[in-house]
Amino acid sequence: MSHESAVSHEVETGGEFAETGSEFAARLKVYEGRSAAVARAGKDPVNAPMIRHWCEAMGDTNPAYSGPDAIAPPTMLQAWTMSGLSGRTRGTHAYDELLGLLDEAGYTSVVATDCEQEYLRPLRPGDEITFDSVIESVSEKKTTKLGTGYFVTTRMDVRVGTDLAGTHRFRILKYAPIRQPGRREKPPRPRPVVNRDNAGFWEGVRSRTLLIQRCTGCGTLRHPWLPGCNTCGGLDWGTVEASGEGTVYSYVVMHHPPFPAFDPPYAVGLIELAEGVRMIGNVVGVPYDKVRIGLPVRLEFQDCDEELVLPVWRAQEAQEVQEIQEAQEAQEVQEIQGIQRSREIKGAGA
Numbered sequence: 440m441s442h443e444s445a446v447s448h449e450v451e452t453g454g455e456f457a458e459t460g461s462e463f464a465a466r467l468k469v470y471e472g473r474s475a476a477v478a479r480a481g482k483d484p485v486n487a488p489m490i491r492h493w494c495e496a497m498g499d500t501n502p503a504y505s506g507p508d509a510i511a512p513p514t515m516l517q518a519w520t521m522s523g524l525s526g527r528t529r530g531t532h533a534y535d536e537l538l539g540l541l542d543e544a545g546y547t548s549v550v551a552t553d554c555e556q557e558y559l560r561p562l563r564p565g566d567e568i569t570f571d572s573v574i575e576s577v578s579e580k581k582t583t584k585l586g587t588g589y590f591v592t593t594r595m596d597v598r599v600g601t602d603l604a605g606t607h608r609f610r611i612l613k614y615a616p617i618r619q620p621g622r623r624e625k626p627p628r629p630r631p632v633v634n635r636d637n638a639g640f641w642e643g644v645r646s647r648t649l650l651i652q653r654c655t656g657c658g659t660l661r662h663p664w665l666p667g668c669n670t671c672g673g674l675d676w677g678t679v680e681a682s683g684e685g686t687v688y689s690y691v692v693m694h695h696p697p698f699p700a701f702d703p704p705y706a707v708g709l710i711e712l713a714e715g716v717r718m719i720g721n722v723v724g725v726p727y728d729k730v731r732i733g734l735p736v737r738l739e740f741q742d743c744d745e746e747l748v749l750p751v752w753r754a755q756e757a758q759e760v761q762e763i764q765e766a767q768e769a770q771e772v773q774e775i776q777g778i779q780r781s782r783e784i785k786g787a788g789a
């Protein structure tokens with residue numbers, strides 16, 4: 440993939456910043472060919488255990504990657520250069536300076552756009568690799584859907600001895616985000632992806648029923664909706680309406696990244712329905728930090744906007760606590776009123 444395909448529309452616009460385009464572009468071009476990362480050696484030589492784990496994780500059973508003459512999967516190239524959780528890749532002064540220059544000119548945001556690898560020589564267990572990285576190119580000024588900026592491509596060269604084994608190009612866009620004119624309105628909540636397999640579920644939600652799929656052959660309930668039964672392979676199915684009772688089976692609290700349609704922090708629960716299937720939804724009616732595994736919840740339908748209805752899960756304990764509090768408050772009010780009445784009666788009798 441190239442950056443041209445990653446960015447669907449590139450249109451020339453007038454410069455938004457003080458720098459004159461060509462002069463600034465010339466200052467950026469100076470960095471082409473300069474070192475982007477200090478040369479280093481791979482943490483481990485190319486080795487069979489890492490190859491085996493990779494192949495298992497990828498489900499790659501190619502016989503070339505095992506046995507006495509094994510080679511490493513070429514796509515593992517970057518794995519041999521990674522420094523691990525505790526490691527740190529040291530950028531060079533030149534790279535930091537280039538990014539700093541872009542920051543100062545207002546191109547403060549960054550997004551990784553694509554990476555390309557080239558494989559020149561197979562890597563085998565025992566190979567000791569070294570690598571370094573150069574700033575290969577800085578593009579002309581481009582305007583993308585994200586904003587105007589410059590594509591910066593770095594190229595990592597991976598070597599065994601003096602042999603170049605492969606290259607890894609990594610491209611970022613340093614850009615000035617497009618400013619939204621006028622008032623920033625909260626965008627609507629994203630729509631669910633409705634397809635042939637799950638259309639019935641969403642039709643049910645629109646009419647405020649939560650439908651669970653049920654295999655006609657073996658009676659197994661399932662969610663999410665699927666065209667076939669994982670238990671018996673049967674393709675015929677019907678639905679049963681969920682009672683709406685459930686408990687929190689697991690949950691996450693979303694703090695970051697912020698999505699414009701949502702107000703973090705909020706809890707997203709994996710709800711185990713009384714019927715046994717699980718589904719994901721917001722947990723409401725309780726502070727996000729009071730959600731816990733096992734919390735009883737009850738189904739509710741939330742009107743997000745004019746077109747969108749979503750099933751959400753209201754915490755029941757909080758509900759009960761609230762009902763008790765309300766009952767106590769009502770009782771206190773009655774007692775106070777009772778006392779006032781008796782004073783009035785006494786006052787009237789005096």
Ligand SMILES: [Zn+2]
Pocket residue numbers: 654655656657658659668669670671672673
């Ligand atoms: Zn079945």
